[in-house]
Amino acid sequence: MSREPRTAIATVCLSGALEDKLPAAAAAGFDGVEIFEPDLVASPMPPGEVRLRCADLGLSIDLYQPFRDLDSTDPERFAANLRRAEHKFGVMEALGTDTVLVCSSVAPDAVADVDLLAEQLHALAERAAARGLRIAYEALAWGRHVNTYDRSWEAVRRADHPALGLCLDSFHILSRGSDPAAIADIPGDKLFFLQLADAPHLSMDVLQWSRHHRLFPGQGAFDLPGFLAPVLAAGYTGPLSLEVFNDVFRQADPARAAVDAHRSLLALAEATAARGEGADPVAEAAPELHGHAFVELSADESLAPVLAALGFARTGLHRTKPVERWEQGAARILVNRSGGPVAVAALAVESADPPAAARRATRLSAPVLPRERGPAEADLAAVTAPDGTALFFCRTGARAVEGADWTGDFVPTGETAADDGAGIGVTGIDHVGLAQPFDHFDEATLFYRTVLGLEPDATGEFAAPFGLVRSRAVVDAQRRVRLALTVSLLRRGEWAPGVSEPQYVALAVDDVLAAARAARAAGAPLLAIPDNYYADLDARLALSKDRLAAYRDLGVLHEETAGGAYLQVCTEVLGGRVFLALVQRVGDHDGYGWTDAPVRMAAHRRRRLARERVRA
Amino acid sequence: MSREPRTAIATVCLSGALEDKLPAAAAAGFDGVEIFEPDLVASPMPPGEVRLRCADLGLSIDLYQPFRDLDSTDPERFAANLRRAEHKFGVMEALGTDTVLVCSSVAPDAVADVDLLAEQLHALAERAAARGLRIAYEALAWGRHVNTYDRSWEAVRRADHPALGLCLDSFHILSRGSDPAAIADIPGDKLFFLQLADAPHLSMDVLQWSRHHRLFPGQGAFDLPGFLAPVLAAGYTGPLSLEVFNDVFRQADPARAAVDAHRSLLALAEATAARGEGADPVAEAAPELHGHAFVELSADESLAPVLAALGFARTGLHRTKPVERWEQGAARILVNRSGGPVAVAALAVESADPPAAARRATRLSAPVLPRERGPAEADLAAVTAPDGTALFFCRTGARAVEGADWTGDFVPTGETAADDGAGIGVTGIDHVGLAQPFDHFDEATLFYRTVLGLEPDATGEFAAPFGLVRSRAVVDAQRRVRLALTVSLLRRGEWAPGVSEPQYVALAVDDVLAAARAARAAGAPLLAIPDNYYADLDARLALSKDRLAAYRDLGVLHEETAGGAYLQVCTEVLGGRVFLALVQRVGDHDGYGWTDAPVRMAAHRRRRLARERVRA
Incomplete structure (x- = not known):
């Protein structure tokens, strides 16, 4: 019989609190978990207890994540980020995990220059190595400058530190349509971690937006009085009619929805009248x-x-x-x-x-x-x-x-x-x-x-x-x-x-x-x-x-x-x-x-x- | 006291069948309805009975909608579309409504040339006028050639037929960021109908896609065996780890979700092995x-x-x-x-x-x-x-x-x-x-x-x-x-x-x-x-x-x-x-x-x- 692949699951995949997630992962046959920081922060278990709990369940802690927005063009901010990282290294030691996920930065002060970025990653890796830890650097698909795996690899390659490698996430790579073939050319010992996710092809084009997410006037973000005013100014005399495709309204009590809908038009007429178009408001103004x-x-x-x-x-x-x-x-x-x-x-x-x-x-x-x-x-x-x-x-x-x-x-x-x-x-x-x-x-x-x-x-x-x-x-x-x-x-x-x-x-x-x-x-x-x-x-x-x-x-x-x-x-x-x-x-x-x-x-x-x- | 605006609501806004929607609209104080075609098609009430039911409820039928993809570069197709329109005119007569919404076409054979489009709209309007009906032409935001209100107005202006006017829909106009101010310059008697909807600003960018719609391998559209193969070829030896942000899993039984998740990795390893990478499959192949x-x-x-x-x-x-x-x-x-x-x-x-x-x-x-x-x-x-x-x-x-x-x-x-x-x-x-x-x-x-x-x-x-x-x-x-x-x-x-x-x-x-x-x-x-x-x-x-x-x-x-x-x-x-x-x-x-x-x-x-x- 063949060998089962070693498997892990990020706690963020599952519902509930850490106390629910860890036994669920173990019972399903996973070998390890990624501890998602918000799950730990909300948990009453100190990191050392999480470590014991996982050990009891036969789970390794394969990754702690995420550490966000490390690099910075502002030296003071970068120093503060290193301080924050040292705190998290302490958490990792208590958890007994040696790898932390560092995402490419989305902040306005993210480093664009790849050499400076490599230098900052090197500095972080040096501190991690001093504590026996290592950094898995991941390109977020929406990272400010680093958003493809080849860019993250370029930074890691230049930083050239044994405690620094890559985390590859199938979502970030495939969602952008990148060709994964060139991954085969990266040295295997630089691939520190692999995260897998599938996804449907999705795009919130205007058609989907229109068919599922319309709202009655006043429930959304459109300036509808500003729209209605020129229509009335043109001399339109027909009804104000609602055409709202909305997934929630499609399954809610129609009698309630109709009252809500009618109210929205009275309020719209009032707001438009306040701009000088249309009939006088139908209701007295709301008292202070x-x-x-x-x-x-x-x-x-x-x-x-x-x-x-x-x-x-x-x-x-x-x-x-x-x-x-x-x-x-x-x-x-x-x-x-x-x-x-x-x-x-x-x-x-x-x-x-x-x-x-x-x-x-x-x-x-x-x-x-x-x-x-x-x-x-x-x-x-x-x-x-x-x-x-x-x-x-x-x-x-x-x-x-x-x-x-x-x-x-x-x-x-x-x-x-x-x-x-x-x-x-x-x-x-x-x-x-x-x-x-x-x-x-x-x-x-x-x-x-x-x-x-x-x-x-x-x-x-x-x-x-x-x-x-x-x-x-x-x-x-x-x-x-x-x-x-x-x-x-x-x-x-x-x-x-x-x-x-x-x-x-x-x-x-x-x-x-x-x-x-x-x-x-x-x-x-x-x-x-x-x-x-x-x-x-x-x-x-x-x-x-x-x-x-x-x-x-x-x-x-x-x-x-x-x-x-x-x-x-x-x-x-x-x-x-x-x-x-x-x-x-x-x-x-x-x-x-x-x-x-x-x-x-x-x-x-x-x-x-x-x-x-x-x-x- | 001031005058209440005349209000109407499209039946598509409300849940249930036509029998639920009409009384709900009337009870909420609406003066009229737009009859949405799928609601009528699914209803056992013949159009004449819908007319009576609305009259009993004090509702006018202000619009029948929609008629799609009228114009065509293929004369035979256009002739078939006119035949279809005549059928719908019959329905409108039975309903007792005089206005039909015609959306701009999304079909591959949609007419790009505005003069030919105007000619075809004129032909339709001529037939409508012969039966005392009129056409409200609307630019869908995703129409193939006509997708802004100024383009729809250009076609209607050139067609120059008294039974042809515009339907303006706030969603289609504001979702594209069009400035509604120029509507004030359109003659009021050419504004046949007004549809109102609000909406939140939404975009399914890769961040939203990532945070809400990830799936376990094999549940979505990504080629994950094709992704995993080069990673294994590079020499990656770490675990296959799942990182899946999904709104449904976030609230489902974590024990069930974990089993589902683990199964997805075994199946992924099997599919990747079939491409020659990784260990042998862990399960026997599915028999025919x-x-x-x-x-x-x-x-x-x-x-x-x-x-x-x-x-x-x-x-x-x-x-x-x-x-x-x-x-x-x-x-x-x-x-x-x-x-x-x-x-x-x-x-x-x-x-x-x-x-x-x-x-x-x-x-x-x-x-x-x-x-x-x-x-x-x-x-x-x-x-x-x-x-x-x-x-x-x-x-x-x-x-x-x-x-x-x-x-x-x-x-x-x-x-x-x-x-x-x-x-x-x-x-x-x-x-x-x-x-x-x-x-x-x-x-x-x-x-x-x-x-x-x-x-x-x-x-x-x-x-x-x-x-x-x-x-x-x-x-x-x-x-x-x-x-x-x-x-x-x-x-x-x-x-x-x-x-x-x-x-x-x-x-x-x-x-x-x-x-x-x-x-x-x-x-x-x-x-x-x-x-x-x-x-x-x-x-x-x-x-x-x-x-x-x-x-x-x-x-x-x-x-x-x-x-x-x-x-x-x-x-x-x-x-x-x-x-x-x-x-x-x-x-x-x-x-x-x-x-x-x-x-x-x-x-x-x-x-x-x-x-x-x-x-x-």
């Missing part, structure tokens, strides 16, 4: 928003102690319903103890003109929410958002606007929070995160954009432990109301059914370390973040030892951008699908911490599995 | 296949009468199990009356060497099927396919090969089918259609390819009533074993849960009309196909009146290609998820009738709803 009025959470008994530990005070009890008002700074959370798992039941925004906001929402076909109400209660205008969340228009404290103040519905308990020092520094609600049903993500974006007059903000996509998640934020012009919407791009699989991305309320603080310390001292269930995350943070950002120790101690996630940083500490998921986060924005950071979302999601999942194990 | 041995259906009592009506005879009863053998020609169907909804429980193929085939399957990690067996029963080697179907390796009648003959398990009933004229002309099994679970479509392709030694055949994608369906066929070199695999591209939505694409057994016949007549006379529940389908077939193919009448009468679906035709008559879905089809291949037709699949699926769904209504 002044912030989040409250978030209502349906809850069981587990929530109240957590709110208390986070410095909230129970300031009021509803006159007729099992609803409590909790407050700290400008953050107000209503706890609806009607039971059921913890979930966001309602959002309320502060509106300059709640009745006008409600009329606009109705005009835009937002489903009006029937509401039972006792004789002394506020007649809050409310509609239902696409994910079923109730949306209230309030003007807290303005008793002159009929029905817009809601505080009178609550009997004060006499408790106060921040005023008497019991708070932990929460100043208000930064934003609310809402995972959307797969069929209604684009609908939700348009709903908030049109009904509340919000504008699309950041968008993103990240690889969560159970698959890709797409994010889109909507904000008002003053950034006082922010919503972060997410959706699983392929719906949940049979392997990982149910909720993958929980809802959350991000609470604004000025000092996340102080707030988290106080919360933990009071018993708040803060989410532990793996050490590997901080080792990587250290390699990337060179934070002070003290700061890093505090982060590690409290579970701070730190997203750094050119403009500033987004620091957050999350609680565990609280008895349902909601967690709370303490969020500090530093400098001009205007994002939502999505870079850290996969790490946070893996940590939440780990906690859930641990709880389930305890129960079982 | 001689055809389908049988298909086993789990069934309730509803199936037997249908098989009888289709001319099958119950030729044997299993010695120990509630299994019946039904036969006609070389087609054998086992009916397993253990109960449960009707479904494909097992496939059996005729193998030149069943034990070797089983050893190969085991070596490629196919799960071996444990099988209970009485003392006198055949020890058929069997494995489980990715969708759970059992797969048997047989050599029917070859008692010399131990365990490979299965016919001895059955006690003959004495009944025969085709021999005594009771059959309807079924000669064998043409192919089996198997809808795959979303997470395992690529795995299934690779499974059949490697385990059975089949090769990928046709691939396709079609818009079914509940969303896109992807198809891929696998066949042996002699085309004696064919499997058609399908998958819903976005998994089922909440609006349309459960099975959308049933399994089927395609039965080969030489004369589908005679076979269908005989089956119907015997009471087989043949699927009715809407008249609209035949009206369209007539417009396209100019079939004889008799032939068309027979098609209409029996529900024949006719897919025409350059090489021949695929004619099929389907039964209703039989008490579960299976239907049977009578299939006649004419000429060199080598496909699977996928062009007609949306019509067939809409008809099946209509029958199901009708049955549910009867029950309720």
